[in-house]
Amino acid sequence: MAHLPVTGRREATGALRETYELLGKRALPPVYVPAHGDAPGIVRAHSLDPAVMRCAFQVSGSLNGQGPLEWPDRELVNAVTSRLNQCLY
Amino acid sequence: MIADARLPAAGPRGRAIAGLARLVTEAPWCLRREDLVRLRASGIDDAEVLHVVALSSFFGYLNRVADAVGIELDYEVALAPPPPDASVAPLPRPERHECPDPDRARPLQLGQRPTTAALVDAWHVQVMERAAPLGRAHRRLVAAVVADATGDVAGLRATGEPAPSGELEQALAAYADLVARAPWRLGAAALAPLRAAGLDDAALFDVIATASYQSFASRLEVALAALAS
Numbered sequence: 317m318a319h320l321p322v323t324g325r326r327e328a329t330g331a332l333r334e335t336y337e338l339l340g341k342r343a344l345p346p347v348y349v350p351a352h353g354d355a356p357g358i359v360r361a362h363s364l365d366p367a368v369m370r371c372a373f374q375v376s377g378s379l380n381g382q383g384p385l386e387w388p389d390r391e392l393v394n395a396v397t398s399r400l401n402q403c404l405y
Numbered sequence: 406m407i408a409d410a411r412l413p414a415a416g417p418r419g420r421a422i423a424g425l426a427r428l429v430t431e432a433p434w435c436l437r438r439e440d441l442v443r444l445r446a447s448g449i450d451d452a453e454v455l456h457v458v459a460l461s462s463f464f465g466y467l468n469r470v471a472d473a474v475g476i477e478l479d480y481e482v483a484l485a486p487p488p489p490d491a492s493v494a495p496l497p498r499p500e501r502h503e504c505p506d507p508d509r510a511r512p513l514q515l516g517q518r519p520t521t522a523a524l525v526d527a528w529h530v531q532v533m534e535r536a537a538p539l540g541r542a543h544r545r546l547v548a549a550v551v552a553d554a555t556g557d558v559a560g561l562r563a564t565g566e567p568a569p570s571g572e573l574e575q576a577l578a579a580y581a582d583l584v585a586r587a588p589w590r591l592g593a594a595a596l597a598p599l600r601a602a603g604l605d606d607a608a609l610f611d612v613i614a615t616a617s618y619q620s621f622a623s624r625l626e627v628a629l630a631a632l633a634s
Contacts, residue, residue: 319475319593320606320613350479357476358467364610371528372466372618378521379463385456389422393457394464396426402489402589403468404478 323363324354335366339373345387358405421447422457429461429628432496434505434556436631441512454632455513459521462624469584469617472591474610495586498556505630507559513629525622532618539604539611546574547581547612548619554585557623559630573602577612584616585623 325336336355350356362369380390398405421444428435444454498504515522533544549567552560569578576598583590596609604612 317475318477319473319596320610322474322476352479357479358471361470361474361476362610362614364607365614367531368528368614368618371524371531375463375521375524375528376467378518378524379456379460382518382520383456384450384452385422385460389419389453389457390460392419392422393426393460396423397430397461397464398468399486400427400430401465401468401472402493403472404482404486405468405471405476 318361320364322357322360324360326354328363332363332366332369335370338370342373342377342381417447418449421449422453425449425454425457426461429458429624430465432498433624433628434499434503434631436505436628437634438512438632441632451513452517455515455517455629458513458628458632459515459518459625462621462628465588465624466617466621469588469591469620470613472588473584473595473613473617475593489589491587491590493587493589498554501556501558504556504558505627505634507562507626507630509630509633511629511633513632515625515629528618529622532615535611538608539615543574543577544611544615547577547615550578550581551585551616551619552623554582555620555623555627557626559626560619560623573599573604576602580612581616581619584613585620588620 328336545564546567549564552564553567569575580599583595599609
Protein backbone atom coordinates (compact mmCIF):
# COMPACT_ATOMS: atom_id res chain seq x y z
CA MET A 317 0.00 0.00 0.00
CA ALA A 318 1.33 3.38 -0.98
CA HIS A 319 1.48 6.06 1.76
CA LEU A 320 -0.24 8.62 -0.50
CA PRO A 321 -3.07 8.28 -3.04
CA VAL A 322 -1.86 7.18 -6.48
CA THR A 323 -3.98 7.54 -9.64
CA GLY A 324 -3.15 5.27 -12.58
CA ARG A 325 -3.45 6.00 -16.27
CA ARG A 326 -6.92 4.45 -16.65
CA GLU A 327 -8.56 6.60 -13.92
CA ALA A 328 -6.68 9.79 -14.82
CA THR A 329 -8.53 12.91 -16.02
CA GLY A 330 -7.56 16.43 -17.06
CA ALA A 331 -3.93 17.49 -16.74
CA LEU A 332 -2.88 14.12 -15.30
CA ARG A 333 -4.36 12.26 -18.25
CA GLU A 334 -2.58 14.59 -20.69
CA THR A 335 0.72 14.11 -18.87
CA TYR A 336 0.40 10.30 -18.97
CA GLU A 337 -0.31 10.56 -22.71
CA LEU A 338 2.71 12.81 -23.28
CA LEU A 339 5.07 10.56 -21.29
CA GLY A 340 3.57 7.45 -22.89
CA LYS A 341 4.94 8.62 -26.23
CA ARG A 342 8.52 8.14 -25.01
CA ALA A 343 10.29 5.19 -26.57
CA LEU A 344 11.01 2.81 -23.67
CA PRO A 345 13.05 -0.39 -23.94
CA PRO A 346 10.60 -3.33 -23.64
CA VAL A 347 12.18 -4.33 -20.31
CA TYR A 348 10.87 -1.09 -18.77
CA VAL A 349 7.27 -1.55 -19.93
CA PRO A 350 5.32 -3.06 -17.01
CA ALA A 351 3.21 -6.15 -17.73
CA HIS A 352 0.27 -4.64 -15.78
CA GLY A 353 -0.33 -2.20 -18.64
CA ASP A 354 -0.41 0.93 -16.48
CA ALA A 355 2.36 3.54 -16.27
CA PRO A 356 5.40 2.44 -14.23
CA GLY A 357 4.93 2.81 -10.45
CA ILE A 358 7.58 5.51 -10.18
CA VAL A 359 5.66 7.63 -12.71
CA ARG A 360 2.32 6.98 -10.96
CA ALA A 361 3.95 8.00 -7.65
CA HIS A 362 3.88 11.57 -9.07
CA SER A 363 0.13 11.50 -9.86
CA LEU A 364 -0.72 14.11 -7.19
CA ASP A 365 1.29 16.63 -9.24
CA PRO A 366 1.18 16.17 -13.03
CA ALA A 367 3.37 19.25 -13.71
CA VAL A 368 6.19 17.90 -11.53
CA MET A 369 5.71 14.46 -13.11
CA ARG A 370 6.23 15.98 -16.56
CA CYS A 371 9.33 17.98 -15.57
CA ALA A 372 11.02 15.11 -13.71
CA PHE A 373 10.52 12.55 -16.47
CA GLN A 374 11.65 14.94 -19.16
CA VAL A 375 14.94 15.20 -17.26
CA SER A 376 14.96 11.39 -17.03
CA GLY A 377 14.46 11.22 -20.78
CA SER A 378 17.40 13.53 -21.44
CA LEU A 379 19.70 11.50 -19.18
CA ASN A 380 18.57 8.12 -20.48
CA GLY A 381 17.89 9.03 -24.10
CA GLN A 382 21.29 10.60 -24.85
CA GLY A 383 24.83 9.37 -24.36
CA PRO A 384 27.65 9.27 -23.93
CA LEU A 385 27.08 6.38 -21.52
CA GLU A 386 25.57 3.30 -23.13
CA TRP A 387 22.62 1.48 -21.58
CA PRO A 388 24.67 -1.13 -19.63
CA ASP A 389 26.78 1.60 -18.00
CA ARG A 390 23.63 3.59 -17.15
CA GLU A 391 22.07 0.51 -15.56
CA LEU A 392 25.26 0.01 -13.53
CA VAL A 393 25.06 3.61 -12.21
CA ASN A 394 21.36 3.25 -11.38
CA ALA A 395 21.80 -0.15 -9.71
CA VAL A 396 24.68 1.07 -7.51
CA THR A 397 22.71 4.20 -6.56
CA SER A 398 19.59 2.21 -5.65
CA ARG A 399 21.54 -0.34 -3.67
CA LEU A 400 23.30 2.29 -1.56
CA ASN A 401 20.03 4.13 -1.00
CA GLN A 402 18.64 0.71 0.02
CA CYS A 403 15.79 1.18 -2.42
CA LEU A 404 14.11 -1.81 -4.07
CA TYR A 405 13.16 0.34 -7.06
CA MET B 406 19.62 -6.09 -14.15
CA ILE B 407 23.07 -6.50 -12.69
CA ALA B 408 23.22 -10.11 -13.90
CA ASP B 409 22.31 -9.14 -17.45
CA ALA B 410 24.90 -10.56 -19.82
CA ARG B 411 25.09 -7.24 -21.66
CA LEU B 412 26.46 -5.49 -18.61
CA PRO B 413 30.22 -5.11 -18.77
CA ALA B 414 32.20 -7.53 -16.67
CA ALA B 415 33.55 -5.59 -13.72
CA GLY B 416 36.75 -4.55 -15.44
CA PRO B 417 38.56 -1.33 -14.54
CA ARG B 418 35.99 0.73 -16.43
CA GLY B 419 32.97 -0.84 -14.72
CA ARG B 420 34.60 -0.60 -11.31
CA ALA B 421 35.49 3.05 -11.87
CA ILE B 422 31.92 3.92 -12.95
CA ALA B 423 30.45 2.04 -9.97
CA GLY B 424 32.93 3.72 -7.60
CA LEU B 425 32.03 7.16 -8.92
CA ALA B 426 28.29 6.46 -8.54
CA ARG B 427 29.00 5.30 -4.99
CA LEU B 428 30.76 8.55 -4.05
CA VAL B 429 28.05 10.70 -5.66
CA THR B 430 25.41 8.81 -3.66
CA GLU B 431 27.13 8.56 -0.28
CA ALA B 432 29.68 11.39 -0.04
CA PRO B 433 29.79 13.72 -3.06
CA TRP B 434 31.94 16.19 -1.08
CA CYS B 435 34.80 13.63 -1.18
CA LEU B 436 35.38 13.95 -4.93
CA ARG B 437 38.51 15.80 -6.10
CA ARG B 438 40.00 17.06 -9.33
CA GLU B 439 42.48 14.13 -9.20
CA ASP B 440 39.54 11.76 -9.58
CA LEU B 441 39.09 13.04 -13.14
CA VAL B 442 42.69 12.01 -13.90
CA ARG B 443 42.13 8.60 -12.34
CA LEU B 444 38.86 8.14 -14.23
CA ARG B 445 40.45 9.15 -17.55
CA ALA B 446 43.11 6.49 -16.92
CA SER B 447 40.28 3.95 -16.58
CA GLY B 448 38.95 4.97 -19.99
CA ILE B 449 36.20 7.32 -18.79
CA ASP B 450 36.25 10.76 -20.36
CA ASP B 451 34.93 13.94 -18.78
CA ALA B 452 31.59 13.86 -20.63
CA GLU B 453 31.03 10.36 -19.26
CA VAL B 454 31.92 11.50 -15.73
CA LEU B 455 29.34 14.28 -16.04
CA HIS B 456 26.80 11.72 -17.24
CA VAL B 457 27.47 9.41 -14.25
CA VAL B 458 27.21 12.31 -11.78
CA ALA B 459 23.93 13.59 -13.25
CA LEU B 460 22.43 10.12 -13.66
CA SER B 461 23.29 8.97 -10.15
CA SER B 462 21.98 12.23 -8.64
CA PHE B 463 18.77 11.81 -10.63
CA PHE B 464 18.32 8.16 -9.66
CA GLY B 465 18.71 9.26 -6.04
CA TYR B 466 15.69 11.50 -6.69
CA LEU B 467 13.68 8.54 -8.00
CA ASN B 468 14.75 6.36 -5.03
CA ARG B 469 13.58 9.04 -2.60
CA VAL B 470 10.18 9.54 -4.26
CA ALA B 471 9.69 5.76 -4.55
CA ASP B 472 10.34 5.18 -0.83
CA ALA B 473 8.58 8.33 0.40
CA VAL B 474 5.38 7.56 -1.56
CA GLY B 475 5.75 3.82 -0.98
CA ILE B 476 5.37 2.41 -4.49
CA GLU B 477 5.31 -1.28 -5.26
CA LEU B 478 7.52 -2.91 -7.86
CA ASP B 479 6.09 -3.29 -11.36
CA TYR B 480 7.58 -6.73 -11.95
CA GLU B 481 8.70 -9.88 -10.17
CA VAL B 482 12.33 -10.02 -9.16
CA ALA B 483 14.19 -13.32 -9.15
CA LEU B 484 16.74 -12.20 -6.59
CA ALA B 485 15.13 -9.87 -4.08
CA PRO B 486 17.61 -7.59 -2.31
CA PRO B 487 17.69 -7.67 1.49
CA PRO B 488 15.07 -5.45 3.17
CA PRO B 489 16.29 -1.95 4.08
CA ASP B 490 18.36 -1.82 7.27
CA ALA B 491 17.21 1.32 9.08
CA SER B 492 20.21 1.18 11.39
CA VAL B 493 22.62 2.00 8.53
CA ALA B 494 23.98 5.47 9.32
CA PRO B 495 24.57 8.02 6.55
CA LEU B 496 28.19 9.15 6.10
CA PRO B 497 28.76 12.45 7.92
CA ARG B 498 29.36 15.49 5.74
CA PRO B 499 32.29 17.78 6.56
CA GLU B 500 31.97 21.02 8.52
CA ARG B 501 30.65 23.92 6.46
CA HIS B 502 34.09 25.53 5.90
CA GLU B 503 35.41 22.22 4.53
CA CYS B 504 32.53 21.72 2.07
CA PRO B 505 33.40 22.14 -1.63
CA ASP B 506 33.89 25.79 -2.63
CA PRO B 507 31.17 26.64 -5.19
CA ASP B 508 33.13 29.59 -6.65
CA ARG B 509 36.11 27.71 -8.10
CA ALA B 510 36.31 27.37 -11.91
CA ARG B 511 34.86 24.00 -12.82
CA PRO B 512 36.09 21.45 -15.34
CA LEU B 513 32.58 19.94 -15.49
CA GLN B 514 29.26 21.82 -15.60
CA LEU B 515 25.75 20.68 -16.37
CA GLY B 516 25.68 23.30 -19.16
CA GLN B 517 27.92 20.92 -21.11
CA ARG B 518 24.68 18.92 -21.54
CA PRO B 519 22.51 21.85 -22.70
CA THR B 520 19.27 19.89 -23.18
CA THR B 521 19.53 18.36 -19.70
CA ALA B 522 20.43 21.74 -18.18
CA ALA B 523 17.39 23.45 -19.73
CA LEU B 524 15.05 20.69 -18.51
CA VAL B 525 16.55 20.84 -15.00
CA ASP B 526 15.97 24.62 -14.96
CA ALA B 527 12.31 24.09 -15.91
CA TRP B 528 11.99 21.44 -13.18
CA HIS B 529 13.55 23.81 -10.62
CA VAL B 530 11.05 26.57 -11.47
CA GLN B 531 8.12 24.15 -11.32
CA VAL B 532 9.14 22.74 -7.93
CA MET B 533 10.40 25.86 -6.16
CA GLU B 534 8.35 28.76 -7.46
CA ARG B 535 4.77 27.69 -6.92
CA ALA B 536 2.68 29.29 -4.17
CA ALA B 537 0.70 26.11 -3.32
CA PRO B 538 -0.01 23.60 -1.89
CA LEU B 539 2.98 24.25 0.39
CA GLY B 540 3.74 27.94 0.97
CA ARG B 541 6.96 29.31 -0.57
CA ALA B 542 8.60 29.95 2.80
CA HIS B 543 7.97 26.36 3.89
CA ARG B 544 9.27 25.01 0.60
CA ARG B 545 12.40 27.16 0.95
CA LEU B 546 12.90 25.76 4.46
CA VAL B 547 12.70 22.19 3.12
CA ALA B 548 15.25 23.01 0.40
CA ALA B 549 17.54 24.76 2.92
CA VAL B 550 17.59 21.74 5.23
CA VAL B 551 18.46 19.44 2.31
CA ALA B 552 21.17 21.80 1.00
CA ASP B 553 22.65 22.02 4.51
CA ALA B 554 22.60 18.22 4.97
CA THR B 555 24.33 17.75 1.60
CA GLY B 556 27.03 20.41 2.14
CA ASP B 557 25.63 22.54 -0.70
CA VAL B 558 27.03 26.02 0.00
CA ALA B 559 25.64 27.53 -3.23
CA GLY B 560 22.20 26.06 -2.51
CA LEU B 561 22.19 27.61 0.96
CA ARG B 562 22.99 31.01 -0.55
CA ALA B 563 19.75 30.70 -2.56
CA THR B 564 17.57 29.39 0.27
CA GLY B 565 19.07 31.10 3.32
CA GLU B 566 20.00 29.19 6.48
CA PRO B 567 17.27 26.85 7.78
CA ALA B 568 15.62 28.31 10.90
CA PRO B 569 12.53 26.23 11.67
CA SER B 570 10.16 27.44 14.38
CA GLY B 571 6.89 25.93 15.52
CA GLU B 572 5.48 22.41 15.17
CA LEU B 573 4.95 22.37 11.40
CA GLU B 574 8.36 23.84 10.54
CA GLN B 575 10.13 21.47 12.95
CA ALA B 576 8.32 18.54 11.32
CA LEU B 577 9.20 19.82 7.82
CA ALA B 578 12.87 20.17 8.78
CA ALA B 579 13.03 16.69 10.35
CA TYR B 580 11.42 15.08 7.29
CA ALA B 581 13.64 16.99 4.83
CA ASP B 582 16.75 15.89 6.74
CA LEU B 583 15.60 12.25 6.51
CA VAL B 584 14.98 12.55 2.77
CA ALA B 585 18.44 14.05 2.26
CA ARG B 586 20.51 11.78 4.47
CA ALA B 587 18.71 8.48 5.09
CA PRO B 588 16.01 7.82 2.47
CA TRP B 589 15.95 4.16 3.55
CA ARG B 590 14.17 5.30 6.73
CA LEU B 591 11.29 6.91 4.82
CA GLY B 592 7.89 5.32 5.27
CA ALA B 593 4.32 5.96 6.38
CA ALA B 594 5.45 6.62 9.96
CA ALA B 595 7.85 9.36 8.86
CA LEU B 596 4.91 11.28 7.34
CA ALA B 597 2.80 11.10 10.52
CA PRO B 598 4.17 14.27 12.22
CA LEU B 599 3.49 16.27 9.04
CA ARG B 600 -0.08 14.96 8.87
CA ALA B 601 -0.51 15.75 12.56
CA ALA B 602 0.68 19.30 11.84
CA GLY B 603 -2.17 19.67 9.33
CA LEU B 604 -0.71 18.84 5.88
CA ASP B 605 -3.02 17.08 3.41
CA ASP B 606 -1.97 14.57 0.73
CA ALA B 607 -1.19 17.22 -1.89
CA ALA B 608 0.96 19.18 0.56
CA LEU B 609 2.75 15.98 1.65
CA PHE B 610 3.64 15.21 -1.95
CA ASP B 611 4.87 18.79 -2.32
CA VAL B 612 7.22 18.21 0.63
CA ILE B 613 8.43 14.92 -0.89
CA ALA B 614 8.89 16.41 -4.38
CA THR B 615 10.73 19.48 -3.00
CA ALA B 616 13.06 17.57 -0.67
CA SER B 617 13.80 14.92 -3.30
CA TYR B 618 14.36 17.50 -6.05
CA GLN B 619 16.73 19.45 -3.78
CA SER B 620 18.59 16.23 -2.94
CA PHE B 621 19.17 15.80 -6.68
CA ALA B 622 20.17 19.44 -7.21
CA SER B 623 22.45 19.63 -4.15
CA ARG B 624 24.15 16.30 -4.86
CA LEU B 625 24.84 17.38 -8.44
CA GLU B 626 26.08 20.81 -7.32
CA VAL B 627 28.35 19.45 -4.58
CA ALA B 628 29.82 16.73 -6.81
CA LEU B 629 30.63 19.22 -9.61
CA ALA B 630 32.07 21.75 -7.14
CA ALA B 631 34.14 18.99 -5.48
CA LEU B 632 35.54 17.86 -8.86
CA ALA B 633 36.99 21.38 -9.18
CA SER B 634 38.89 21.19 -5.90
